[in-house]
Amino acid sequence: MNPGNSEPVLQTEPKEGVPDVTDTLADYELTCELYAAASGSLAADAERASGYRYGHEDWLIQFKREGAPIALLDPVALSKQGADWSLFNEAIGDSNWILHDSRQDLPGFAQIGLRPQRLFDTEIAARLLGLHRFGLAYVTSYYLGITLAKEHSAADWSYRPLPRDWRNYAALDVELLIDLERAMTHDLKQQGKWEWALQEFAYALQEGLQPVKPHPVPWLHISHISALHNDQRALAVAKELWTERDKLAKEYDIAPTLLLSDAAIIEAAQKKPHNARQFREIRSLNERVRMHLGNERDKMFERYAPIQRKVKPSLWKRTIQHALDLPDNRLPVLPALPNDDAVVNAPKSMKFWKQHHPERYAMLQRCKTVLNQISEDTRTPVDVLIKPQIVRNLCWTDDPASRDVAQFLEEQGARAWQIQLLSESLTRVIM
Numbered sequence: 001m002n003p004g005n006s007e008p009v010l011q012t013e014p015k016e017g018v019p020d021v022t023d024t025l026a027d028y029e030l031t032c033e034l035y036a037a038a039s040g041s042l043a044a045d046a047e048r049a050s051g052y053r054y055g056h057e058d059w060l061i062q063f064k065r066e067g068a069p070i071a072l073l074d075p076v077a078l079s080k081q082g083a084d085w086s087l088f089n090e091a092i093g094d095s096n097w098i099l100h101d102s103r104q105d106l107p108g109f110a111q112i113g114l115r116p117q118r119l120f121d122t123e124i125a126a127r128l129l130g131l132h133r134f135g136l137a138y139v140t141s142y143y144l145g146i147t148l149a150k151e152h153s154a155a156d157w158s159y160r161p162l163p164r165d166w167r168n169y170a171a172l173d174v175e176l177l178i179d180l181e182r183a184m185t186h187d188l189k190q191q192g193k194w195e196w197a198l199q200e201f202a203y204a205l206q207e208g209l210q211p212v213k214p215h216p217v218p219w220l221h222i223s224h225i226s227a228l229h230n231d232q233r234a235l236a237v238a239k240e241l242w243t244e245r246d247k248l249a250k251e252y253d254i255a256p257t258l259l260l261s262d263a264a265i266i267e268a269a270q271k272k273p274h275n276a277r278q279f280r281e282i283r284s285l286n287e288r289v290r291m292h293l294g295n296e297r298d299k300m301f302e303r304y305a306p307i308q309r310k311v312k313p314s315l316w317k318r319t320i321q322h323a324l325d326l327p328d329n330r331l332p333v334l335p336a337l338p339n340d341d342a343v344v345n346a347p348k349s350m351k352f353w354k355q356h357h358p359e360r361y362a363m364l365q366r367c368k369t370v371l372n373q374i375s376e377d378t379r380t381p382v383d384v385l386i387k388p389q390i391v392r393n394l395c396w397t398d399d400p401a402s403r404d405v406a407q408f409l410e411e412q413g414a415r416a417w418q419i420q421l422l423s424e425s426l427t428r429v430i431m
Contacts, residue, residue: 006145008140008141008145008146008147009145009146009147010146010147010148010149011146011147011148011172011175011176012149012168013168013172014070014168014171014172014175015175016069016070018164018167018168018171019069019070019071019072019167019171020072020167021060021072021073021074021161021162021167022071022072022073022074022078023073023074023077023078024077024078024081025078025081025082025083028073028078028083028087029087031063031068031071031073031088032087032088032090032091033091034068034069034071035063035065035068035071035088035091035092036090036091036092037067037068038065038066038067038068039065039066039067040065040066040067040095040178041065041095041096041097041098041120041178041181042063042064042065042092042095042096042097042098043062043063043064043065043098043174043175043177043178044061044062044063044097044098044099044105044109044116044174044177045061045062045099045100045105045170045173045174045177046058046060046061046062046104046105046108046109047059047060047061047062047155047157047170048108048157049156049157049158050154050255051154051255051257051258052156052158052254052255052258052300052301052304053156053158053253053254053255054249054250054252054253054254054255054256055253056107056108057075057076057108057111057112058075058076058105058108058109058111058112059074059075059076059157059158060072060073060074060075060157060162060170061073061075061109061114062170062171062173062174063174064174064175064177064178065092065178066178070171070174070175072162072167072170072171074160075108075112076158079112085112085113085114086113088114089113089114089115092116093117094117094118095117095118096118096119096120096181097116097118097119097120098120098121098122098177098178098180098181099119099120099121099122099177100121100122100123100136100139100173100177101121101123101134102119102121102123102124102204102205102208103204103207103208105208106204106205106208106209107208107209107212109209110208110209110210110211115209116205116209118201118205119201119202119204119205119208120181120185120201121200121201121204122136122139122177122180122181122184123136123139124197124200124201124204125184125188125197126139126184127381127384128188128193128196128197128200128380128384129184129187129188129191129193129379130379130380130381136148136173139180140176140180143179143180143183143184144176144179144180144183146176148172148173148175148176149169149172152165152166152169152170153169154297155169155296155297155300156297156300156303159300159303191379193378193380195417196415196417199415199416199417200415203415216335217334217335218242218246219238219239219242219243219246220334222238222242222262222265222266223262223263223266224262224263224266225238225266227266227270228266228269228270229334231269231270232328232331232332232333233272233323233324233331234269234270234272235269235331235332235334236323236324236326236330236331236332237265237268237269237272237320237323237324238265238266238268238269239323239332240319240320240322240323241260241265241268241269241316241319241320241323242265244315244316244319245259245260245265248311248315252307252310254304254307254308257289258289258291258301258304258307258308259289259308259311260284260285260289260311260316261284261289263284264282264284264285267282267284268282268285268316268320272320272324273285273317273320274324276317279313279317279320285313285316285317286313288305288308288309289308344393344396344397344412345393346389346392346393346395346396347392347396348389348392357396360395360396363395363400363429363430364391364392364395366429366430367391367394367395367426367429367430368382368391369429370425370426370428370429371385371386371391371422374421374422374425378421385418385421385422386409386414386418386422387412387413387414390409390412390413390414391426393412394408394409394412394426394430395430400430401430401431403430405423405426405427405430406419406423409422409423409426
C-alpha cells in the first residue's frame with residue numbers, strides 16, 4: 001500500500017504491451033478459449049461515445065485475467081457478426097468481475113448479453129474503506145503506488161480504427177484491477193467490513209443488470225427546465241424542440257446536444273419568437289453547435305459537422321411556430337406528484353424543515369448526530385452507512401416513533417448490514 005506518503009509512479013503502458021482490437025468472430029472465440037483456460041477474477045471496463053453518438057451502448061470492452069492477455073473487444077462489430085456472448089459468460093463462470101463504478105458499465109454489459117455472476121466494485125470498496133477520493137487513478141495511487149494517465153477518458157470511442165494511444169489508455173484501465181482487488185479485500189477484512197462489501201457488491205450487481213427504465217416524461221430532462229414550470233406555452237416550445245431534436249438525433253445517430261443545446265431550447269421557450277426577426281435574434285438557433293474545449297476533442301466533434309449541417313435553422317423555426325399555434329387545451333401539463341401514503345419523498349431543504357416542521361427538523365438533527373458518531377467509530381462515511389434521503393424520509397413520516405425502523409429501512413432499500421448496524425440507534429433517537 002502507498003497511503004499517500006510517496007510520489008506515485010506513472011505507468012504509461014501495460015506490462016505486456018498495447019493490444020489490438022478484437023473485432024472478428026474467429027478472434028473473439030479464441031479470446032473466449034484463452035480466458036476459459038485462465039484463472040481468477042476478471043478485470044473489466046467499457047468505453048462509450050457519450051456526447052458524440054445518440055445511444056449509450058459500449059463501443060469498446062476491456063478484459064484482463066491472470067494467464068491470458070488483455071483483450072479489447074469491439075462489441076458493436078462483434079454483435080453485428082452474431083457473436084454469442086454466452087461463450088464468454090461460460091468462460092468466466094462464477095468468478096468475480098472487477099469493475100470500478102459498476103453502475104456505469106453493467107447496463108451496457110447486460111444489453112448485449114454479458115452476465116456477471118459475482119462482482120467486486122473497487123469504487124464501492126474505496127467508499128466503504130473511507131478513502132477521501134474514489135477515482136480509479138487515486139485508488140491505484142493510494143493502494144499500489146501507481147498512477148494512470150486519463151487523457152482519453154472523454155474520447156469518441158466509436159471512432160475507427162482506434163489510435164494506439166487510445167488502445168493503450170483502455171488497456172491500462174484494467175491493468176491494475178486484479179492487484180487492487182487483492183489489496184482492498186485485505187483491508188475490508190481487516191476493518192471488519194468484508195460482509196458489508198459482499199452485500200453492497202451483490203446489490204450493485206442486481207441493480208446494474210436490471211433493464212434501464214425509461215423516464216416517463218423524457219423531455220423534462222432538459223437542463224434548467226424548472227425555469228419554465230409556470231409557463232405552459234414555454235413548456236410547449238421546449239417539448240416540441242426536444243421531441244424534434246430527439247427524432248433527428250436518433251435518425252442521424254448523433255448526440256442530441258450536437259444538434260441543439262439545452263440552453264438554446266430554454267432560451268427559445270422563454271423568448272417565444274413569433275416572427276423571422278425575433279427568431280434571428282436567438283443566435284443559438286441559427287448557428288451550428290460548435291464545441292471549443294481547446295483540446296483534441298475539438299477535432300472529434302468536427303467529424304460530426306456534415307450531419308450538423310443537414311439540420312437547417314428553418315426546422316427549429318417551424319417547430320417553435322407549431323408550439324405557439326397549439327390550442328390551450330393541448331399545452332403540456334406537468335405530471336402530478338404521486339399521491340400515495342406509502343411513497344415518502346422528504347424535501348431536501350433544511351431551511352424548509354426548520355421553518356415549517358421544527359419538530360421533524362429536531363428529530364433529523366438527532367439522527368444525524370448518532371450517524372456521525374457511528375461513522376467516526378467505524379471509519380465509514382455517513383452517506384455510505386445509509387443514503388441521506390432514507391433518513392430524511394424516516395423523520396418526515398407521520399409519527400415516526402411508532403414505526404418499526406428496521407422494517408422501514410428495509411422497505412427503503414437499505415442492506416442487511418446497514419439495518420443491523422443502525423436500526424437500534426435510530427429507534428432510540430426518534431422515540
